[in-house]
Amino acid sequence: xxxxxxxxxxxxxxxxxxxxxxxxxxxxxxxxxxxxxxxxxxxxxxxxxxxxxxxxxxxxxxxxxxxxxxxxxxxxxxxxxxxxxxxxxxxxxxxxxxxxxxxxxxxxxxxxxxxxxxxxxxxxxxxxxxxxxxxxxxxxxxxxxxxxxxxxxxxxxxxxxxxxxxxxxxxxxxxxxxxxxxxxxxxxxxxxxxxxxxxxxxxxxxxxxxxxxxxxxxxxxxxxxxxxxxxxxxxxxxxxxxxxxxxxxxx
Amino acid sequence: xxxxxxxxxxxxxxxxxxxxxxxxxxxxxxxxxxxxxxxxxxxxxxxxxxxxxxxxxxxxxxxxxxxxxxxxxxxxxxxxxxxxxxxxxxxxxxxxxxxxxxxxxxxxxxxxxxxxxxxxxxxxxxxxxxxxxxxxxxxxxxxxxxxxxxxxxxxxxxxxxxxxxxxxxxxxxxxxxxxxxxxxxxxxxxxxxxxxxxxxxxxxxxxxxxxxxxxxxxxxxxxxxxxxxxxxxxxxxxxxxxxxxxxxxxx
Numbered sequence: 001x002x003x004x005x006x007x008x009x010x011x012x013x014x015x016x017x018x019x020x021x022x023x024x025x026x027x028x029x030x031x032x033x034x035x036x037x038x039x040x041x042x043x044x045x046x047x048x049x050x051x052x053x054x055x056x057x058x059x060x061x062x063x064x065x066x067x068x069x070x071x072x073x074x075x076x077x078x079x080x081x082x083x084x085x086x087x088x089x090x091x092x093x094x095x096x097x098x099x100x101x102x103x104x105x106x107x108x109x110x111x112x113x114x115x116x117x118x119x120x121x122x123x124x125x126x127x128x129x130x131x132x133x134x135x136x137x138x139x140x141x142x143x144x145x146x147x148x149x150x151x152x153x154x155x156x157x158x159x160x161x162x163x164x165x166x167x168x169x170x171x172x173x174x175x176x177x178x179x180x181x182x183x184x185x186x187x188x189x190x191x192x193x194x195x196x197x198x199x200x201x202x203x204x205x206x207x208x209x210x211x212x213x214x215x216x217x218x219x220x221x222x223x224x225x226x227x228x229x230x231x232x233x234x235x236x237x238x239x240x241x242x243x244x245x246x247x248x249x250x251x
Numbered sequence: 252x253x254x255x256x257x258x259x260x261x262x263x264x265x266x267x268x269x270x271x272x273x274x275x276x277x278x279x280x281x282x283x284x285x286x287x288x289x290x291x292x293x294x295x296x297x298x299x300x301x302x303x304x305x306x307x308x309x310x311x312x313x314x315x316x317x318x319x320x321x322x323x324x325x326x327x328x329x330x331x332x333x334x335x336x337x338x339x340x341x342x343x344x345x346x347x348x349x350x351x352x353x354x355x356x357x358x359x360x361x362x363x364x365x366x367x368x369x370x371x372x373x374x375x376x377x378x379x380x381x382x383x384x385x386x387x388x389x390x391x392x393x394x395x396x397x398x399x400x401x402x403x404x405x406x407x408x409x410x411x412x413x414x415x416x417x418x419x420x421x422x423x424x425x426x427x428x429x430x431x432x433x434x435x436x437x438x439x440x441x442x443x444x445x446x447x448x449x450x451x452x453x454x455x456x457x458x459x460x461x462x463x464x465x466x467x468x469x470x471x472x473x474x475x476x477x478x479x480x481x482x483x484x485x486x487x488x489x490x491x492x493x494x495x496x497x498x499x500x501x502x
Contacts, residue, residue: 024252143392181437183437184435186431186432
């Protein structure tokens with residue numbers, strides 16, 4: 001099972017907190033859990049946490065969204081987040097004004113959600129700086145194949161028992177996806193001394209796919225808000241939300 | 252010689268004029284010149300005019316920029332534009348409040364401008380909707396190779412006596428160009444019944460090139476405001492301006 005938890009944070013004196021401070025929040029979180037679990041996550045390589053920090057203009061508040069991507073992470077990390085009142089960082093203390101807990105969901109439930117969704121047009125909103133690496137370089141634009149490949153990689157890591165490995169199906173899936181609209185701008189995500197070239201904004205993807213592949217695509221999209229998109233999702237990058245859009249034409 | 256002329260237009264009652272009305276302005280322009288010259292341009296395929304319509308927020312005015320890309324176009328079209336007082340379109344009349352004429356320039360002068368410019372970082376601003384076709388589809392993002400290929404095509408059409416055809420040099424040029432920043436969004440350009448998928452915004456290109464290739468690239472960039480970028484520059488698309496940026500590092 002995977003689970004999302006959101007903390008509404010109040011910086012002192014309305015100090016502006018950069019999104020890359022998600023990295024510091026993650027450092028604090030690791031300091032709160034047993035070193036045994038922390039080391040175990042380090043050894044696994046892929047950490048079962050994807051999170052990001054984002055200012056919500058609608059709610060006029062700073063929200064830290066944390067996705068716990070396996071049962072071990074839920075058991076160890078959830079209690080720390082749920083009971084957090086204050087988060088001391090280097091220079092200041094962030095107080096936690098609200099905690100929103102979503103229900104835990106299984107792979108089977110996400111697959112069912114994908115099946116029940118017949119929309120073929122979806123807006124993907126990159127809520128925190130997103131980046132891809134391709135042939136040793138940072139890819140500057142979120143191409144269809146990069147988005148798809150990243151979603152599959154994150155899915156397969158999180159749900160190895162439901163791993164997507166049929167290369168013919170994945171190729172057919174990729175050929176049926178087209179970005180039809182976008183609004184994007186570059187930014188840099190500061191990690192220690194490195195400024196990672198990345199982008200923020202949104203893309204609208206239209207899927208022209210036979211029903212079984214459309215279900216598969218919509219399953220991956222339903223997973224995107226948990227697993228994120230692109231690299232370094234454990235360090236606050238690639239936080240994503242999705243908006244399925246109705247459209248009156250057949251694929 | 253090529254030449255740029257800009258007409259500041261005043262719509263009645265501040266009616267909002269869409270950028271795609273450049274196409275109607277072009278229709279008016281063709282109606283003002285001899286049918287012989289018009290037919291000659293049609294037969295040539297590539298028209299020696301690139302133009303676009305753009306609202307300038309700084310000047311709070313609607314500006315029609317017309318580039319005349321050979322001597323024949325200058326001789327025939329320039330007098331019509333220079334003396335225009337009113338432009339009757341379908342539903343309304345646009346009055347011409349100002350006319351700005353730039354000096355005519357030769358290929359040699361543009362090449363000299365490219366040589367004298369040592370900057371290796373340039374912002375390309377897509378002032379009117381820009382699109383590329385690639386393998387029969389509209390390319391959704393302005394990739395480096397698409398921008399370069401388009402600039403070369405327009406250059407070679409305008410200055411066949413200075414045609415760039417050394418494929419090794421062009422490949423080396425392409426490999427040294429990297430988009431490092433952008434702010435882009437999709438739009439549609441309405442041509443008759445067709446809504447062409449296109450984009451507006453800007454990209455910043457950094458050139459890591461040996462001096463002779465940097466001169467060549469800067470020559471193409473100096474030409475961009477005349478020739479435009481992408482498809483259908485004769486119909487008001489791909490209007491471009493450039494801003495060379497200083498940067499303190501060696502290539």
